[in-house]
């Protein structure tokens with residue numbers, strides 16, 4: 001059986017689907033290596049099957065000893081993973097998981113303004129959001145500066161994602177249910193969890209995590225970005241895998257595409273999109289990449305840097321129910 005993502009050796013592998021011949025017929029079963037850490041990007045148009053692909057990987061990982069899937073679920077589409085043994089959580093994280101210098105940006109303030117500087121100072125002074133609010137209230141800055149900073153922090157409290165006893169690095173299969181959570185707040189959660197997973201593995205503790213991020217574009221432009229970048233560039237050495245799924249390949253930083261060792265391309269819109277995403281990996285196929293990406297829902301061309309090959313695959317249908325229908329990330333009240 002083909003195992004994508006490794007050149008040789010054995011060890012655990014995740015069921016992915018079946019080979020898809022050029023004429024569209026289904027062939028042998030295909031699995032994806034999970035014996036080593038990977039960084040993967042999953043791209044494709046809306047409705048092309050990206051979430052299903054993430055769910056299939058997460059389901060497989062739920063059954064692998066020593067591996068732990070952590071799914072970032074902005075739309076409530078992965079709640080069904082309960083059926084595979086995952087815990088679905090409305091996540092809370094510690095306020096001090098966000099570096100003080102990033103607090104102004106997180107609450108929509110420019111760090112160079114008085115109110116932005118006050119928010120950063122509050123974060124430096126204390127590790128909790130309640131403490132930050134107190135710090136601002138007791139500050140001798142101008143009333144206007146205190147009012148703006150205080151209002152922003154009060155809104156951040158309404159997000160209800162900060163808690164001194166918050167989650168840092170799940171050690172069991174977990175779905176982070178962020179449906180309806182404001183995008184800035186969801187970024188804070190992803191930032192904290194991505195950093196927590198990395199730091200725990202750097203300390204050589206805990207199982208090997210796979211952070212699976214749906215709608216990744218929402219996190220690549222926000223506070224989660226530095227932590228995701230670190231996982232992409234340095235996560236594999238300590239054993240952290242990351243999978244980013246997005247319908248906006250243009251939102252993927254160049255590092256994401258170049259650092260990934262696996263690229264799963266579902267149906268894309270334009271030839272430009274397709275060529276840009278594949279980049280140098282275009283050499284893995286004969287002829288134009290655009291002609292090789294299958295058009296059917298759930299079908300994909302999987303580029304594997306380990307073998308420098310691309311595989312046409314029909315991804316299996318997820319076994320757990322799709323838990324969608326929930327709202328997308330909410331608004332944060334700042335815009």
Ligand SMILES: Nc1ncnc2c1ncn2[C@@H]1O[C@H](COP(=O)(O)OP(=O)(O)OP(=O)(O)O)[C@@H](O)[C@H]1O
Nearest residue numbers: 045046047048049050051052247297298315316317
């Ligand atoms: N491999 C597959 N086999 C069978 N059905 C699939 C497969 N992949 C996706 N589907 C079905 O197609 C629909 C869209 O799939 P999915 O939600 O995974 O797409 P998506 O690319 O994540 O969409 P969006 O960009 O809106 O998040 C769903 O109803 C799903 O069940």
